[in-house]
Each structure stands twice: as C-alpha cells, then as structure tokens.
Amino acid sequence: EDQVTQSPEALRLQEGESSSLNCSYTVSGLRGLFWYRQDPGKGPEFLFTLYSAGEEKEKERLKATLTKKESFLHITAPKPEDSATYLCAVLFSGNTPLVFGKGTRLSVIA
C-alpha cells in the first residue's frame, strides 16, 4: 500500500533557528509530491509541487527538495508567523487522488 510518513510529528524552534521537516513515501509510481501549510481552524494551503528527484522549489524562508524516496522542507531563519502544520501529499500512479501525511506541527518561538 502506498504510504506517506512525515517526521517529526512536532517541532519547536526558536526564532532564527533553521531546521528541516521530512516526508518519506513508499511508492508504486510517483507522479508528484506536494507541500501544504495548514493554520489552526483553516483548510490546507498549497505551497509547492515537486515532480522529479533533484528538483527544488523556494518561497521566502521555505525550500522544498525531492529525492527518490523522500522530500525535505527546509525552513531558514524561521519567524513566529511560520508556525503552522506542514502537510506533505503524494500523487501516486493511476487515477488516485492525493494521499496526505499526518503533518508536522511547527512552533516558532520569539
């Protein structure tokens, strides 16, 4: 069964303390990997799409990278407003919709 696993479940950082979130997947044919941000009480908001190993995407303090078995979301010099749950989702082969991981809950303390 195709699965998506995110780690850590929760991460607490000081403002300015860079770190990375991990998303690993078991796959029978990856069509794309997606990162979303979810604020409390809100729906997920799309951040990035990655299609092939070696690909990187950046947006402000966030950079997403992809290898053959995992993706990383690097957060550089985070600010309190970066606090949210970050969800990874994978599009597998066939016509199946997105499969989401359980997310990493990030807290950035000033």
Next chain:
Amino acid sequence: DSGVTQTPKHLITATGQRVTLRCSPRSGDLSVYWYQQSLDQGLQFLIQYYNGEERAKGNILERFSAQQFPDLHSELNLSSLELGDSALYFCASSVYTGLTTPGELFFGEGSRLTVL
C-alpha cells in the same frame, strides 16, 4: 481566501442523526473533493466528483454519500452518525480536466462536526 465556500462551519448533533455539508467550489473549477480530518488519522480522502460525475472513491463509509449538482456545488451527506464521525470535513476544488489528477487543491475552511 481560497474561493471555496463550506457551510456550516460548525455542527453539533446526536448519534443516529443525519447531516448535510455543503460546498461551493472556486469559480471555474469542475472537480470537487471531500476529505475528513481527525487528530489521529490526518486528512483522509473520501470522494471526488468531476462535472457532476463520481470520479474516485476513497475509504468512504456506506453511511456517507455525496453528489455534485449541475451548478457544480457539492453536498456530503452523513447518516446514522456515530461518535467516531466527529471530525473536520474539508471540501477542495481543482482545475482537474478529467484527463489528469492535479495535486494543487484549493481547500475550504472546513465544517467541524461534533457528534454527541
């Protein structure tokens, strides 16, 4: 604002009851998805509609059903409710054309269902 509208935002009901959740997709999006989010399971795909037709089905219980109407809004019906059905229910829409399945979904703010 994603452009996806869900109602109601909050709903409290009793076991055994039936509720209907409503979703209006972004203007121009033909595809609607329903997801259930609970603390222990994360976001679970329920069902997808494209232009009024069911396109894909996830682990949706037989007590649950959905439809997409000609004006493209969608409704998720939950019946014979159980305590375990308490969760956030999200609707999302996309520009899915029917030929490929995109990963960029636009989510509504969800409907929080509490079953007592």
